[in-house]
Amino acid sequence: MFRRTLQSRRESEFGTRPLSLTLVRRMFTYLRPYKSNRNWLLVMVVLRAIQLPLLAWIIGAAIRGPIEHHDLHGTLGWAAAFVGLAALTQVTFHFRARLALRMGEWVVRDMRQQFFAHVLSMTMAFFHRHKVGQILSRITNDIEAIRVGVQDVLFVSIVQLGQMSIACLVMAHYNWRLFLVVLALAPVLWVINRHFHRLLSQAHRNLHESFSRITAALAETINGIRVTQGFVRQDVNAEMFAELVADHSQYNLGQARISGVFLPLLEFNSQFFIAALLVVGGYLAIRPAPLAVPDDLVNFFFMAGVFFNPIGSLGRQYDSALSAMAAAERVFRVLDTGPEWKDSPDAVALTELRGQVEFRHVTFAYDPGRPVLHDICFAVQPGQTVALVGHTGCGKSTIVNLIAKFYLPQEGQVLIDAVPTPHLRTETLRSRLGIVQQQNFLFSGSVADNIRLGRPSASDAQIVQAAGELGCADLIEALPEGFETHVGEKGAGLSLGQRQLVCFARAMLANPRILLLDEATSSVDAMTEARIQRALERLIRGRTCFIVAHRLSTIRRADLVLVIERGRIIERGNHEELLAMDGIYADLHRQFVRSTSE
Numbered sequence: 118m119f120r121r122t123l124q125s126r127r128e129s130e131f132g133t134r135p136l137s138l139t140l141v142r143r144m145f146t147y148l149r150p151y152k153s154n155r156n157w158l159l160v161m162v163v164l165r166a167i168q169l170p171l172l173a174w175i176i177g178a179a180i181r182g183p184i185e186h187h188d189l190h191g192t193l194g195w196a197a198a199f200v201g202l203a204a205l206t207q208v209t210f211h212f213r214a215r216l217a218l219r220m221g222e223w224v225v226r227d228m229r230q231q232f233f234a235h236v237l238s239m240t241m242a243f244f245h246r247h248k249v250g251q252i253l254s255r256i257t258n259d260i261e262a263i264r265v266g267v268q269d270v271l272f273v274s275i276v277q278l279g280q281m282s283i284a285c286l287v288m289a290h291y292n293w294r295l296f297l298v299v300l301a302l303a304p305v306l307w308v309i310n311r312h313f314h315r316l317l318s319q320a321h322r323n324l325h326e327s328f329s330r331i332t333a334a335l336a337e338t339i340n341g342i343r344v345t346q347g348f349v350r351q352d353v354n355a356e357m358f359a360e361l362v363a364d365h366s367q368y369n370l371g372q373a374r375i376s377g378v379f380l381p382l383l384e385f386n387s388q389f390f391i392a393a394l395l396v397v398g399g400y401l402a403i404r405p406a407p408l409a410v411p412d413d414l415v416n417f418f419f420m421a422g423v424f425f426n427p428i429g430s431l432g433r434q435y436d437s438a439l440s441a442m443a444a445a446e447r448v449f450r451v452l453d454t455g456p457e458w459k460d461s462p463d464a465v466a467l468t469e470l471r472g473q474v475e476f477r478h479v480t481f482a483y484d485p486g487r488p489v490l491h492d493i494c495f496a497v498q499p500g501q502t503v504a505l506v507g508h509t510g511c512g513k514s515t516i517v518n519l520i521a522k523f524y525l526p527q528e529g530q531v532l533i534d535a536v537p538t539p540h541l542r543t544e545t546l547r548s549r550l551g552i553v554q555q556q557n558f559l560f561s562g563s564v565a566d567n568i569r570l571g572r573p574s575a576s577d578a579q580i581v582q583a584a585g586e587l588g589c590a591d592l593i594e595a596l597p598e599g600f601e602t603h604v605g606e607k608g609a610g611l612s613l614g615q616r617q618l619v620c621f622a623r624a625m626l627a628n629p630r631i632l633l634l635d636e637a638t639s640s641v642d643a644m645t646e647a648r649i650q651r652a653l654e655r656l657i658r659g660r661t662c663f664i665v666a667h668r669l670s671t672i673r674r675a676d677l678v679l680v681i682e683r684g685r686i687i688e689r690g691n692h693e694e695l696l697a698m699d700g701i702y703a704d705l706h707r708q709f710v711r712s713t714s715e
Contacts, residue, residue: 166279266441
């Protein structure tokens with residue numbers, strides 16, 4: 118089963134368009150804000166491209182000049198010139214590398230900031246389709262591969278192509294007949310590159326996608342470690358992870374095999390053409406009417422070395438370039454995926470939220486063709502409490518998500534204070550909502566920091582006051598460091614009940630007009646729940662409140678109870694009215710009473 122799933126992921130993920138120069142141009146648009154650094158870097162690149170052939174030329178000039186004429190003084194002079202130029206070349210190399218590293222770091226920083234901001238702007242549908250590990254892989258591994266492409270591949274390749282171009286000009290000047298042999302290398306290199314471009318492009322794309330699956334599996338396993346250990350799935354998960362790692366290893370080995378043929382083939386061609394130069398040059402030099410003199414031949418071969426030496430390195434840069442382009446393709450695919458909806462320019466910014474909520478014939482589906490809600494209609498007046506009741510998966514939480522504008526309905530309208538949610542400014546709406554979910558998330562930091570999320574400008578005294586109104590200040594103060602107790606990732610260090618109390622205090626501090634409680638007390642013990650119920654009565658008073666709960670004890674005082682079954686409202690009324698109807702709600706109530714009495 119897992120292998121079939123893995124194969125289907127491969128087929129869906131690798132159906133991408135071929136790589137193109139468009140990706141390269143787009144990667145280097147990130148250099149524009151740093152024109153000064155880029156221009157100085159190009160100066161260093163050009164200088165180094167000139168200096169390397171010049172070093173070889175000095176050696177050739179010294180051999181055919183003072184060394185050939187047994188001039189010790191002249192030889193020392195040429196040697197001093199060589200050392201001086203070599204030192205200058207290393208200074209140039211230092212600044213080229215330094216400027217390139219700085220450029221790469223700036224580009225990666227900007228790209229990660231842009232990627233992170235883009236992800237934060239996405240609607241919930243994006244996170245419904247993408248795993249956390251896949252997003253992490255793009256912002257870490259993929260963007261790091263782009264760094265290599267920006268800071269190394271481009272500028273190192275310019276240096277090497279520059280020295281090859283200068284060497285070509287010098288060789289053509291020395292002996293155009295021998296230079297024709299060098300030109301014969303061009304079509305061979307073109308054929309080799311064309312063949313391996315396709316193979317390496319696919320190999321790098323596969324490699325990045327397989328690493329993304331590893332990251333996704335790792336994040337999923339760590340997030341669900343309690344379930345993994347609780348159901349003794351360590352061996353099963355380890356086996357699944359081993360298959361992913363083995364799959365990634367195969368792609369890595371496949372890419373290495375292709376590179377292992379490509380790079381030696383480039384070097385062999387270079388050596389083959391040097392041998393061809395020896396044959397042709399030797400023939401021209403030793404034939405009865407020589408067309409090339411020994412001096413030209415010596416200089417020509419020094420320049421031939423300058424020309425052929427970078428070819429192997431260019432092959433490695435080409436390999437890195439394809440890796441960077443495959444990574445860029447994945448990163449830009451996310452950046453080019455816009456949110457499913459955005460606030461319209463004329464969206465209303467609610468200065469005062471009264472708390473009126475209405476659903477008009479709302480139909481909604483997370484996945485096309487699979488509706489979760491069907492033709493939902495109800496109206497709630499400001500200050501009323503609505504209880505959403507039904508079996509797991511019936512659509513209760515979806516109604517809450519639509520009120521919070523995490524999603525927009527495909528059909529019908531959700532209205533807040535008589536304004537459809539697509540016409541409301543999302544930020545102003547959510548700033549007046551209080552949300553407490555079943556799986557409450559706490560960030561790393563202190564308890565006070567997590568409560569302050571409800572109102573970032575709140576003082577410490579206001580935080581304590583909010584917890585006091587909730588009736589849990591004494592429970593928080595009983596923690597090792599009270600409100601300054603450190604909370605680990607996702608609330609580590611606090612019990613489940615304590616985490617929920619912190620989230621309730623956060624909602625209390627926000628002072629919302631609409632309060633959304635999604636299974637908020639489902640995991641709280643009876644004593645804690647009794648304290649929360651008393652606090653909620655004060656919190657709910659004067660506010661519109663939606664309560665999603667399996668425990669009927671939390672909804673008996675609701676003004677309106679909506680019983681939902683398979684995405685449809687099948688019963689509505691208050692507690693007494695629904696009991697009198699003796700329908701689904703009455704059945705649920707009897708089951709609850711029976712379970713509590715046993």
